[in-house]
Every structure is written in C-alpha cells, then in structure tokens.
Amino acid sequence: MNKLFFLAVILFLNANIKAQQSTGFSIEExxxxxxxxxxxNNKLLTAYCYYDSSRKPVLxxxxxxxxxxxxxxYPFKTVSGERTDHPHHTGIWLNYESVNGLDFxxxxxxxxxxxxxQYGTIxxxxxxxxxxxGNTASLTATAIWIRSDNKILLHELTTFNFSVNKNDFIIDRITTLTAADTTVIFKDVKDGMFAIRVARELELPSKEKSSFIDDKGNITNVPPSGADVTxxxxxxxxxxxxxxWSSKGNWVMLTGKKDGKEITIGIIxxxxxxxxxxxxxxxGYGLFAANPxxxxxxxxxxxxxxxxxxxxxxxxxxxxxxxxSGNFLTSDVMDKQAVNFGKIK
Structure with a gap:
C-alpha cells in the first residue's frame, strides 16, 4: 500500500512538472x-529564421x-492557391530598398x-x-548589412519582445543600426522598411490582374483574387x-477571416x-509595411x-x-495600444 501511495505521489509530481514546463513561453534554438x-504552451508562435536563401533574418x-x-x-513552402509573386516578401522583416545605392x-x-x-544582404x-x-519572452540578435563584396555598411542589434495577452500575440521589434566606417545614406524610396507579407485569405479582394516592375526590371504578375480573400x-x-496606401498615421490594422476565425493584424x-x-x-495583394x-x-x-x-x-x-484572433479589433483598442507602446523607450 505504501509503495502504491509513493508511486502515485511521484506520478502526480511528474505531471505537475510537465504541466509547468508546457505553460508560457519557451525558446528553442x-x-x-x-x-x-x-x-x-509548447505551440509554435513564430521562429527567428536566418536562412541563406532569405537574404535577411525574418520571423x-x-x-x-x-x-x-x-x-x-511562399517561397519557403508551397501552399495550394497561394500567390508566388515577390519572393523577397517573407514573414516579418526589416530592410530597405536603397542603402548606399544597394537594394536590400x-x-x-x-x-x-x-x-x-546591385543588391545588399543582411x-x-x-x-x-x-x-x-511566463507570458513574456525576448530574443536579441546581431547582424550585419553587407555589400556583395562583403564590405560592412551597418551593424544591427535587434531585440524582439514577445508577449501573449488572451487572444493577442504581440511582437515589439527594437532595431538599432550603426554605420560602420563609411557614411550610410538611405535614399528616399518607396520600398521599406518594416513589413509583413500576409496569407492569401487576408489580402484585399480584387478582380484586377496586375503586373509589378521593380527598378531592376524584374516583373511580377499578380492574378485576380477569389471569394475566400477577405x-x-x-x-x-x-x-x-x-x-x-501612401497615408500617414501612427497605426494601421488589417482585418480578415482565415480558417473560420476573424483575424486582425495591427502595426504601430x-x-x-x-x-x-x-x-x-x-x-492589397498582401504587403503591409511602414516606411518612415x-x-x-x-x-x-x-x-x-x-x-x-x-x-x-x-x-x-x-x-x-x-x-x-477572435472578434476584429476596434480603432479604440488600437489607439490604446499605440499610447501604451509610445511609453516604451
């Protein structure tokens, strides 16, 4: 009887330890x-990825x-019905179109x-x-912005602060860029700087077929969207x-439905x-970026x-x-988030 009681206690303690280990954030390199x-809670929210093919670290x-x-x-995985345009639009990232004349x-x-x-790599x-x-985590990484001859233009120090509050997954990115041994000029251009490329379902509906040409002559054809684009x-x-697009403001949010749920993505x-x-x-085709x-x-x-x-x-x-995820966020909620974020130095 004593042995059975002792065994039950051990099993109970092991179960509690496992439960504690599965609660809150964890980071696996x-x-x-x-x-x-x-x-x-042992489920993937995101990953900091530094694949050679991405030409930059991304979430x-x-x-x-x-x-x-x-x-x-795309381009890391193939999903049926998903667009295959703009292969440089990957996850969440930060870079810029013209840095000392190089296109990052x-x-x-x-x-x-x-x-x-003609291109730069991070x-x-x-x-x-x-x-x-518990419900918070942070990750700090370093990177270098280089030319094709490996000359360093910028040193980067980035901290990601992650938090979960009910149905909100919040990511704060703080990036410090330091010029190396030469003056670095960020030319006034269209493509930059902090961005996310969203899933097909979260694009804006459009019946138009479009083509996009970047400054190097690369053409991207964008097909019309279907009824599932919301x-x-x-x-x-x-x-x-x-x-x-082309408006100024301290925040923008994107709403849509995916997998039967209402989704809101806000950038502040x-x-x-x-x-x-x-x-x-x-x-409308899924690029969502702040260009300061x-x-x-x-x-x-x-x-x-x-x-x-x-x-x-x-x-x-x-x-x-x-x-x-859940009911769409309102402007009032975004305003409060912007005020709270603005207090962080």
Whole structure:
C-alpha cells in the first residue's frame, strides 16, 4: 500500500512538472536549421529564421495564439492557391530598398547572378540573449548589412519582445543600426522598411490582374483574387482599403477571416522613430509595411527625406505588431495600444 501511495505521489509530481514546463513561453534554438523557435504552451508562435536563401533574418511563420498562420508561406513552402509573386516578401522583416545605392529590399534567390552586385544582404551573426518568463519572452540578435563584396555598411542589434495577452500575440521589434566606417545614406524610396507579407485569405479582394516592375526590371504578375480573400485595411486617420496606401498615421490594422476565425493584424509606429508618423506602404495583394524614410513618392513630391548616418553613429527603429484572433479589433483598442507602446523607450 505504501509503495502504491509513493508511486502515485511521484506520478502526480511528474505531471505537475510537465504541466509547468508546457505553460508560457519557451525558446528553442536549432542551429542546424538556422532557426530559433518561439513557443507558447509548447505551440509554435513564430521562429527567428536566418536562412541563406532569405537574404535577411525574418520571423516565419507567424501564428495566432490559437494556431492560425497569418503569413504567406511562399517561397519557403508551397501552399495550394497561394500567390508566388515577390519572393523577397517573407514573414516579418526589416530592410530597405536603397542603402548606399544597394537594394536590400528586393534581394532574393530570384536575382540573376550578373545583377547581384546591385543588391545588399543582411547576415545574421549571433544570438546574444534569450529570456522567458511566463507570458513574456525576448530574443536579441546581431547582424550585419553587407555589400556583395562583403564590405560592412551597418551593424544591427535587434531585440524582439514577445508577449501573449488572451487572444493577442504581440511582437515589439527594437532595431538599432550603426554605420560602420563609411557614411550610410538611405535614399528616399518607396520600398521599406518594416513589413509583413500576409496569407492569401487576408489580402484585399480584387478582380484586377496586375503586373509589378521593380527598378531592376524584374516583373511580377499578380492574378485576380477569389471569394475566400477577405482583407480590409483601416488606418488611424479613418481611411480604409486601398486608400491607406501612401497615408500617414501612427497605426494601421488589417482585418480578415482565415480558417473560420476573424483575424486582425495591427502595426504601430513609435513616436521616437525617424519620420513619425510613418507613411504606410500597404498593398492589397498582401504587403503591409511602414516606411518612415520614403516620403517623396507617398507625398507626390511634397516631402523628401534622404536619411544618413555618419560613421559610428546609430539610429533606432521601434515597431509593434499585434496578431489577434477572435472578434476584429476596434480603432479604440488600437489607439490604446499605440499610447501604451509610445511609453516604451
């Protein structure tokens, strides 16, 4: 009888230990896959990925707390019915189209070898810190922005702060860029800077077939959407839909339905960022980006900002992403989130 009681106690304690281990955030680094997985209650929320093919570190995939993937899978995975345009749109990322004349934004494995000297690459260096505590976690990594000849233009230090609050998965990205031994100029251009490419279902409905040509002559054909495409943009200034593109504001949210659930993705600018409030490069086909440094194209030539960093000088960019499942978030909720985020230095 004593043995049975003792065994029951051991089993009870083991069950409690396992339950505690499965509660809250955990971080698993998988160097062989070049991934750092961010899990909540043992379920993947996202992963910090530094694949050679991505030409930059990204968060991929990005899931809701209840397991719905909100990011497009291409080019890392093939999903039936999903668009295969813009191979450089991968997960959540931060880079820019013109840095000392080099295109970091459009770089991908689709670029011809003969043209690769026109592009820049962000190369992950190391994970320097990772912490978890209940419903919060943080990951800090370093990277370098390099030319095709491996000349370093920028040193990057990025911290991701993750948190879960009920049905909200919140990602705060704080990135400090420091110029190496040369002046770095971010030319005023359209494509940048902090972005997510969303799943097909979260795009804005469109019956039009479109083609996009970047400044290197690469053509991307975009087909019409189907009935399952349900997205809609809402800006902090009251604009909605395609009108959000080229607008200024401290936040934009994208709503839509996927896997039978209502999804909201919100991106919030920070008052300390250069160019605040940012212009929004929010496209109906699924690109959702804040571009604080591109002013000319969005303002029809009324503004221009060619931002520069002298050698050894730094600039920090701060952004919040809210991934919500359940009833669509309201403008009031986004306003409160923006106020709270603005208090973080």
């Amino acid at each position: 998988k160097k062989d896959k070049k991934e750092v997985e961010i899990l909540f 991929f995939p990005v899931n809701t707390v209840d397991g719905i993937t909100v990011t497009r899978s 934004w459009n770089n991908s494995t689709a670029i011809e070898i003969a043209k690769r000297n 190369v992950h260096q190391k994970i320097i810190n990772k912490k978890t505590k 997205g809609m943009y809402y800006g902090s200034t009251g604009l909605k839909g395609d009108s959000v 600018d920070h008052p300390m960022n250069v160019g605040y409030p940012t212009y929004w490069h929010a496209r 440094l591109g002013r000319k194209v969005f303002s029809n030539g009324k503004e221009e900002l060619n931002f520069s960093l002298q050698p050894g000088k730094s600039v920090t960019f701060r952004y919040r992403v809210i991934i919500h």
